[in-house]
Amino acid sequence: MNPHVKMAFDTLSHFSEFGCAIGIAFDNGHPKYSHFTYPAAFLEAYYDADLALRDSTLQFGLTQNGVTSWIELEEQGWDNTTFLLAKQFGIEDGTCFAIEVEGRKSIASISHKTGQQPPQSVLDRCMDALKLATLSVAQERRTPSYSQCTMEYLEAVAAGGSLNEVAETLGLSYHGARARRINAHKEIGAKNDAHAIVISIREGVFSPYRTV
Numbered sequence: 001m002n003p004h005v006k007m008a009f010d011t012l013s014h015f016s017e018f019g020c021a022i023g024i025a026f027d028n029g030h031p032k033y034s035h036f037t038y039p040a041a042f043l044e045a046y047y048d049a050d051l052a053l054r055d056s057t058l059q060f061g062l063t064q065n066g067v068t069s070w071i072e073l074e075e076q077g078w079d080n081t082t083f084l085l086a087k088q089f090g091i092e093d094g095t096c097f098a099i100e101v102e103g104r105k106s107i108a109s110i111s112h113k114t115g116q117q118p119p120q121s122v123l124d125r126c127m128d129a130l131k132l133a134t135l136s137v138a139q140e141r142r143t144p145s146y147s148q149c150t151m152e153y154l155e156a157v158a159a160g161g162s163l164n165e166v167a168e169t170l171g172l173s174y175h176g177a178r179a180r181r182i183n184a185h186k187e188i189g190a191k192n193d194a195h196a197i198v199i200s201i202r203e204g205v206f207s208p209y210r211t212v
Contacts, residue, residue, distance in 0.1 A: 002033070002140065008108070008133035009035040012126050015118055016110035018091040024130075025137040026062065026105040032137060038111075042089040046082070054079045061098035061107030067123055070094045071114075086111070095123065097130050106134040146205055150184040154206050157193045 005024050013020045019038035023031030036043060052058060056078035060068060070093050074080045086094075094111040095118065108130050112118060118126075146154070156169040167177035181193070190196035200206035 002133070002136055004136035005033045005133045008129040009033075011129040012097075012108050012110050013037050015122050015126060016094075017113065018086075018089075018094075018111035020108070020110050021057075022108040022130075023058075023061075024106045024133050026107060031107075033133075038091070039089055042086065042091065045085060045088075049081075049085070051082050051085065055082045056080065057082070057094070057096040057109045058107060060096055062105055065098050065100050067098075067127060068096050069117055070096070093117070095126075097123075097127055099127065099131055099134055101131070101134040102138045104134060104138060106130050106137075146184075146187060146200070149180060150187050151206065153180045153184040154197065154200055158197060158206075 008024065009022055012022055013035070016037065019042070020035070021038060022033075022035040024033040025031065038046075046052075046055075056073045057070070060073060060078065070083050073096070074083060086092075091111050092114040093116075094109050097108040097110075099106050108126065110118070110126065117123075152170060153166070156166040159169065161169070163177050163181065164174060166172075166181075167174050170177060170180065172180065185191070185193075185196055188196045188199050190199055197206070
């Protein structure tokens with residue numbers, strides 16, 4: 001897992017008394033990373049009632065940015081069905097965080113007792129963790145990736161040898177290795193093998209020194 005995302009999960013979970021739900025880098029309503037610490041019975045009831053479609057913390061996060069409490073959402077007229085269900089499981093109140101980076105939304109909700117919202121320093125720390133995680137995931141999206149066949153070809157080329165030796169390493173015929181080379185060069189946008197290695201290293205996709 002992305003270490004910054006894990007740090008965000010750990011940070012927000014640490015400050016949540018009753019449970020915590022976090023979605024990092026939502027894309028069309030679906031999180032790339034998600035983390036839940038609410039009781040299993042609550043989550044089961046939540047999904048059985050299809051509350052994700054009405055969850056005010058999720059709707060707030062997908063449409064706005066900033067920090068707000070569950071009580072504030074209720075006072076503003078947001079749907080309180082999820083909050084009523086949460087109270088049945090001893091989850092009294094919570095704070096919702098939402099941030100947007102490069103068109104990606106990240107949302108988090110930490111729970112606490114009514115009237116005992118964490119101090120501003122804790123809220124700032126939670127938002128900073130969420131921001132760092134979102135920036136990190138946005139960076140992941142900018143990093144290109146190659147197909148498995150291309151990565152295998154790069155590894156064989158980096159080990160040195162002729163095309164015949166590359167073919168033997170990959171378990172291909174000479175013509176199969178040649179076709180793999182053509183496809184790899186096309187995918188990377190390289191003129192030759194040396195150019196392919198340089199581009200892949202520069203883009204952070206491949207390292208000839210990696211051990212795994």
